[in-house]
Amino acid sequence: MLRTTVLVPWALLTVVTAIIWRTMFVSPYGFVNTILGTKTVWLGSEPQALIIIILADVWKTAPFMALLILAGLQVIPGEVYEAAKVDGASTWQRFTRITLPLLMPAILVALIFRTLDALRVFDLPYVLTGGQNGTSTLSTIAQEAFAANRLYGLGAAMAVLTFIVVMVVSFSYIRFVGGNLRGLGDD
Numbered sequence: 044m045l046r047t048t049v050l051v052p053w054a055l056l057t058v059v060t061a062i063i064w065r066t067m068f069v070s071p072y073g074f075v076n077t078i079l080g081t082k083t084v085w086l087g088s089e090p091q092a093l094i095i096i097i098l099a100d101v102w103k104t105a106p107f108m109a110l111l112i113l114a115g116l117q118v119i120p121g122e123v124y125e126a127a128k129v130d131g132a133s134t135w136q137r138f139t140r141i142t143l144p145l146l147m148p149a150i151l152v153a154l155i156f157r158t159l160d161a162l163r164v165f166d167l168p169y170v171l172t173g174g175q176n177g178t179s180t181l182s183t184i185a186q187e188a189f190a191a192n193r194l195y196g197l198g199a200a201m202a203v204l205t206f207i208v209v210m211v212v213s214f215s216y217i218r219f220v221g222g223n224l225r226g227l228g229d230d
Contacts, residue, residue, distance in 0.1 A: 046110075053106040061170035064099040089177035096167050096178050103167075104160060108153045115149020116142075155216050162209050181205045 052060065067074045071082035085091045119142065127137045165182035168174050174183035182205055189198020 049109065050106045052103050053110075055103070057103060057166040058170055060099060060103045061167050064095060064102075064167075065171050068095050086172050087176065092172050092176040092178050096171055099167055099171070100161070100164065104157060108157060111149055111153040111156070112146065115146045118149075119145045151216065151220050154220075155213060158212055158216070159209055162212060163205055181208070 055063075065086065068076075068085035070076075071084055073085075075085065076082055083091065085095050123141055123145075124137055127141055132140070163182055164180050165186065168178040168180055168183050169186070172178045174180070174187065179187075181201060185198050185201035185205060187198075188194045188201060192198075
């Protein structure tokens with residue numbers, strides 16, 4: 044039951060999440076300002092708008108990251124921990140020498156997914172701020188060039204650039220971090 048409840052933010056459509064967050068922070072009379080007793084225009088200025096988008100994105104994606112890490116934890120056999128206890132390993136030693144190394148593949152997968160999502164994010168900044176106030180991303184700039192300004196060549200080039208950046212980052216993760224994971228058992 045708890046796992047299902049925790050997964051609700053991830054299960055919501057990102058646009059719905061953005062509308063919920065926009066409703067909470069949209070005006071000086073929004074939900075958050077009422078609770079805090081302020082009249083801050085959260086989405087109307089540069090540092091606050093970016094912070095709200097980051098918070099909304101973390102709220103939306105943290106359940107998925109937790110699910111990936113939980114899956115990685117469940118793969119670690121309990122016998123390994125029991126053997127370490129018998130050998131006198133402290134809790135910290137079991138965490139740093141057993142849990143973290145065996146969890147690295149799951150952490151790598153979570154980092155790759157999260158980084159790729161962050162690089163190609165479009166819907167949160169578009170719905171929350173329209174890409175204004177320091178919240179524009181490569182995807183929102185490409186959409187603006189393509190749809191709003193009718194600069195189809197520039198918009199398409201920026202979309203391809205987004206794809207290339209995502210591909211380079213993915214290969215870098217796999218090459219530099221993933222390659223090291225394969226050699227963990229060789230020590």
